[in-house]
Structures are given as structure tokens and as C-alpha cells.
Amino acid sequence: MDTPLFNLTLTGTVSPAFDSPLATAPIRPSREADTLDKYRQGEDKTARLPRMAKYFPDIGGLAYVPYFPAAGIRGALRRAARDVMLESIQNDTWGLELHRLLTIGGVGASGPEGDINISAIREFKRKNPLIALFGATSGANHAWVNGALSVGHAIPYHPFTPTIVTGVRTDPLQRNPHEITLLDAAAVAALDTICNAARTVSRTKRQIDDQEKLLKAAKKAGDDATVAQLTSQLTELATVLDQAVGIAGTDLSVQMPLPGYEVIPPGLPLSHRLVATQINDVELGLLVLALDKFAKSPFLGAHHAQGCGIVEASWEVSLGGMAGTLEIKPFMGLVVTGEPLSECLDIAKAVFRHSMAGCTEDSLLPS
Numbered sequence: 001m002d003t004p005l006f007n008l009t010l011t012g013t014v015s016p017a018f019d020s021p022l023a024t025a026p027i028r029p030s031r032e033a034d035t036l037d038k039y040r041q042g043e044d045k046t047a048r049l050p051r052m053a054k055y056f057p058d059i060g061g062l063a064y065v066p067y068f069p070a071a072g073i074r075g076a077l078r079r080a081a082r083d084v085m086l087e088s089i090q091n092d093t094w095g096l097e098l099h100r101l102l103t104i105g106g107v108g109a110s111g112p113e114g115d116i117n118i119s120a121i122r123e124f125k126r127k128n129p130l131i132a133l134f135g136a137t138s139g140a141n142h143a144w145v146n147g148a149l150s151v152g153h154a155i156p157y158h159p160f161t162p163t164i165v166t167g168v169r170t171d172p173l174q175r176n177p178h179e180i181t182l183l184d185a186a187a188v189a190a191l192d193t194i195c196n197a198a199r200t201v202s203r204t205k206r207q208i209d210d211q212e213k214l215l216k217a218a219k220k221a222g223d224d225a226t227v228a229q230l231t232s233q234l235t236e237l238a239t240v241l242d243q244a245v246g247i248a249g250t251d252l253s254v255q256m257p258l259p260g261y262e263v264i265p266p267g268l269p270l271s272h273r274l275v276a277t278q279i280n281d282v283e284l285g286l287l288v289l290a291l292d293k294f295a296k297s298p299f300l301g302a303h304h305a306q307g308c309g310i311v312e313a314s315w316e317v318s319l320g321g322m323a324g325t326l327e328i329k330p331f332m333g334l335v336v337t338g339e340p341l342s343e344c345l346d347i348a349k350a351v352f353r354h355s356m357a358g359c360t361e362d363s364l365l366p367s
Contacts, residue, residue, distance in 0.1 A: 003280045008287070010274040010326060012315035014073070014154045017298070017330050020310035021163065021263035024049060024072055024301040047261035047302075049162055056159060063159040066262065068270060072300055074151040078134045079103060080297075081290035085130055085364070088356035098361055105136040120367060121145055128364045129283045129352065133276065148279050149287070154270035165306070166260035197247035204241045208234060263308060272313065285352025288345045291326065292334035317341060 016022040025047075049066035056063055082102040086094070100107050124145065125132035135147030172179055180188065211234050218226040264270070276287060299309040313328040317338070324338020336342045 005278045005280055006276070006284055006320050007318075008274075008276040008279065008284065009318040010272075010315035011318075012272060012313065012325075013269040014068070014272045014311055014313045015269050016264055016266045016308075017310050017312040019266045019307075021165070021266055021308050022068055022301055022311065023047070023165075023261050023263045023303045023308045024068060045259035046164060047259070049262045049264065052153070052155065054155060059159070065156050065159050066162045066264060067156065068154040068264060068301065070151045070153045073154065073272075074134070074149075076300055077149075077151065077290055077294055078130070080294040081130050081133065081286055084286060084289045084293055085356075088353070089359050089361065089364070094361045098364055101136060101365070102130055105131075105134065107137070117143070124366050129286045129355075132283050133279065133287060148276050148283065150275040150277075152273040152275075154272045156264075156268060156270055160265075160268065162262040163265055164260045164262055165303075167258045194248050197244045200244040201241060201248055204237055204244060208237050208241065211237065261303065263303075272315070274315065281348045281351045282355045283352075284345070285348035285350070288334065288349055289352065291328065295328040295334045296331060298328055298330045319344065 050069055051064040052067050053062045054065050055061070082099075085102060097106075121143065131145055131147070133147050133149045136145040138144040180191075183191065211230055215227060215230040215234065218230060276283070279287070298311050300311050301309045303309065310330055311328070312330050313326075315326045317324045317326055319341060322338070322341040322344060324336060324341035327335040327337070329335055336345055
């Protein structure tokens with residue numbers, strides 16, 4: 001008897017929850033064209049959200065909007081699915097090869113990849129539902145494996161200007177001089193030496209900047225004597241700077257403003273879609289369990305230590321003619337609404353758990 005296959009579509013919103021802004025790993029604006037139109041505030045080193053041109057009917061044209069990239073969502077769901085798989089395996093731990101395979105799809109190697117063998121790939125997917133959903137990179141024992149799951153970007157419904165979270169790194173001893181009493185005599189003496197060297201670094205860097213401006217002007221004027229004199233002075237200053245940096249341990253000041261990072265503000269709805277095509281009940285069960293696992297630790301993106309990244313979500317569901325809703329309730333779990341959808345997903349979860357009975361590490365690796 002053939003295993004039934006499902007087409008699953010989730011369409012709805014993902015939003016930063018609990019007054020928790022959403023950030024992601026920085027990109028380099030210099031790698032993109034039209035950066036002035038995309039990044040209208042902040043500094044060169046400000047960690048940016050990616051931008052996408054989107055058509056908005058209310059303005060009758062395109063606007064660059066910050067968005068949260070699909071890779072960040074897909075990666076979080078994949079890791080949640082990996083954790084579900086770990087709970088299903090007989091061992092409490094596993095090897096590096098399987099860990100990388102489940103977490104990031106494996107690590108490709110130089111040289112020829114494995115031969116394409118449709119039957120082998122089909123068997124690999126059958127015994128490892130995570131790979132069937134998320135895919136795997138090519139390796140010595142198998143070719144590239146496509147996954148059945150498509151995870152979309154989270155894109156705002158309306159244009160907005162992201163907030164930039166900034167701050168200042170301070171010297172704790174300048175902020176609270178009483179902390180000096182916590183240092184022993186050797187540390188106090190070392191602090192004096194470091195502070196004096198740090199002042200020398202700052203002063204010398206300013207002198208170098210001034211001299212370089214004069215040198216540029218002298219070269220433009222063709223004043224060879226002044227060029228020679230300034231070049232010699234710059235060489236001496238560079239030596240002084242190197243010596244001071246060696247003592248201070250850095251050429252940066254402990255106390256300095258931070259360039260900051262852009263965030264999607266708390267509560268802003270982001271349009272999102274997730275589609276899984278031609279998946280069986282085992283894969284469906286794993287996906288539902290992974291969504292529930294993610295919902296209990298619903299972090300996306302970066303700067304979690306500063307309270308960023310907690311999200312909630314609500315999707316309208318279409319599954320084989322059934323309809324309903326899925327909601328991610330932060331730190332609580334996945335809530336399913338609608339019958340017979342809820343019953344179908346419960347059955348799929350049970351089928352997945354049954355299929356993993358007796359699962360071993362070797363059974364999850366490619367043959």
C-alpha cells in the first residue's frame with residue numbers, strides 16, 4: 001500500500017514578541033548597490049538588516065524594506081528538528097558526522113561528489129526524515145539531496161525605518177573608581193602603565209592623522225623637502241604607536257561608542273509562508289514536532305543576550321483539503337486549531353515516533 005503524500009502550506013505572520021526586537025547577523029552594505037537608498041542612517045560599521053525591494057500599492061511603487069532572512073528561520077527550524085531526532089535516537093549523544101549532517105546538511109569536501117543514485121537518495125530520505133525535509137549537501141557517499149520544505153523570508157507589510165540600538169562601552173574603573181580597591185598592588189601598577197600607554201596611543205593616532213593630511217597637501221604642491229620631512233616624522237610616530245600599542249595591548253580605547261545594530265521593532269507583523277510539498281506522514285510528524293520544539297524556545301537571529309529574538313507566529317493552514325491554524329505561543333508550544341486538521345497532525349506525530357523506534361546513529365547516515 002502506497003504511503004499517502006501531503007502538500008502543506010502555512011501562510012501568515014511572524015512577529016517579534018514580548019517587547020523583544022528582532023535582529024540578525026550583519027551584512028556589508030558595500031556588497032550591495034544603491035546603499036544610500038537602502039541605508040539612510042547609522043554608521044558604516046552599524047550592523048544592518050538586509051533590504052529587499054518590494055512593491056507597495058499604497059505608494060504606487062517600490063521601496064526598500066528591512067526583512068528577516070529565510071535562512072535564519074529555516075536554520076532555527078532545522079535545529080529544532082535535529083533536537084527532536086536526538087530525543088528519538090537510542091543514544092544520548094552522536095558523532096560529529098551525523099551532528100553536522102542534521103544541523104547544517106553536512107560539510108562538503110573537495111573532489112568529486114558521490115554518484116547520483118535515485119534509489120539510494122530515496123532510501124536515504126526514507127530512513128532520515130530530517131534530510132527529506134531540509135536536504136543535505138553533497139558528500140563522498142551521496143549527491144546533493146533536495147529537501148521538501150520551502151521557508152520564506154519574513155517581510156513587512158508596510159515600509160518602515162528600523163531602529164538602531166546603540167550604546168557606549170565604558171571603562172569600569174572610570175565609571176566606578178571605587179573598583180580600584182578590588183585590585184592588588186601589582187594590578188594597580190599595571191593599570192597605571194596601561195592607562196599611560198593608552199593615552200599615548202590616542203595622542204599619537206591624532207598626530208599621525210594630522211601629519212598625513214599635511215603630507216597629502218605637500219605632495220599635491222610638489223614640495224619635496226616637506227614631503228621628506230613629514231615622511232620621516234610619520235615613520236617615527238608609527239614606531240611610537242607600535243610601542244604604545246604593545247604596552248596597552250590594543251590600539252582601541254576601552255571607552256568608546258558602539259556602532260550599534262538595526263532591529264525590527266517589537267510587535268511588527270511580518271508576512272511569512274512555509275510550504276512542504278509531497279511529504280509523507282513521518283515527515284509531517286517531524287515538522288509539527290519541530291515547530292512545537294521551536295515554540296518552546298522561540299529565538300531567531302542575533303543579540304539574544306540583549307533581549308532580542310523572541311518571536312510569535314500565526315499561520316493559516318492548508319493540508320490535503322483540511323484547513324485550520326497553527327500558532328506559536330512563545331515558551332508554551334504549538335497550538336493547533338481546527339478539525340480534522342488537529343487529529344491528522346496528532347496521527348502524523350505518532351507515526352513519526354513509531355518510525356523512530358529502535359533508531360540508531362548508523363541508520364540515519366547515508367549508506
